Amino acid sequence: MTFSPKLIALDVDGTLVDARNEISPAVGAAVRTVADTGTPIVVATGRAVPGAVEVCERLGLPDGMAVCSNGAVLVGYRPVEVLHSVTFDASEAVRRVLTEVPDAFVAVEEIGVGYRVNRPFPSGEIAGTITLDDVESLIAEPVTRVIIRATDHDPHEFHALVEELGLTDTNYYIGYTAWLDLAPLGVSKASGLAWVCERLGIAAEDVLAVGDGRNDIEMLRWAGRGVAMGHAPNELADVADDVTGTVAEDGLATELSRYA
Numbered sequence: 001m002t003f004s005p006k007l008i009a010l011d012v013d014g015t016l017v018d019a020r021n022e023i024s025p026a027v028g029a030a031v032r033t034v035a036d037t038g039t040p041i042v043v044a045t046g047r048a049v050p051g052a053v054e055v056c057e058r059l060g061l062p063d064g065m066a067v068c069s070n071g072a073v074l075v076g077y078r079p080v081e082v083l084h085s086v087t088f089d090a091s092e093a094v095r096r097v098l099t100e101v102p103d104a105f106v107a108v109e110e111i112g113v114g115y116r117v118n119r120p121f122p123s124g125e126i127a128g129t130i131t132l133d134d135v136e137s138l139i140a141e142p143v144t145r146v147i148i149r150a151t152d153h154d155p156h157e158f159h160a161l162v163e164e165l166g167l168t169d170t171n172y173y174i175g176y177t178a179w180l181d182l183a184p185l186g187v188s189k190a191s192g193l194a195w196v197c198e199r200l201g202i203a204a205e206d207v208l209a210v211g212d213g214r215n216d217i218e219m220l221r222w223a224g225r226g227v228a229m230g231h232a233p234n235e236l237a238d239v240a241d242d243v244t245g246t247v248a249e250d251g252l253a254t255e256l257s258r259y260a
Contacts, residue, residue, distance in 0.1 A: 006202045011211035012045040018247050030253035031059050033260045044189045046070045049112045050128040070183045071192030072144040087142035088184035093170045094139050105149040108138045150178040190222035227255050
């Protein structure tokens, strides 16, 4: 291994934290050890600003930047400030999904605050200040991100349903559950990281990126070294340069130990 990253981009859920939102002692120690070498650590997540910043604080990261909302929002922390954001008109995509799944939960991001939702999401699924509103009000203005959650649907059936809708005017990501993220066209964790790297004067080939989900595909393709977690879907493993252990096996710590 001759690769030596100048920046490390880390997904949160399923990479840094487990299903209980816990950071294992091994992973926490590995992140801090690499951060102590001076290599910038950039959290790159689908989470909104409050959730991303909370993870940065738990890790004890020095002042830096984070990629939030799958690349639609870039923030600095200490102090927390929005550096860049991209919005889009999600109304048509949301209406098309709700035609097929009328009982779905819908949330739109309020940058740095939380979410506006059509009804309360299951406990622990979204963070920040939550405000109730009707769907038409939620999609009346351009937004950075929309979450559509279909708790009563099988994830595979939901995935197939969304694929058949042909949502060509937006980026979208489907999670392990019946969870759909809508993002501005052309926006991804990769585009967010490219923005960060331009500010820092770092080339993509000098970036290590680690993730576990379909919303990490562009990021792993873009980075000089892209590593998939052991439990990642085949779509991600297929584009990765390497596959490490699962989150239960502290796979991230294994990868980071190469660079300490």
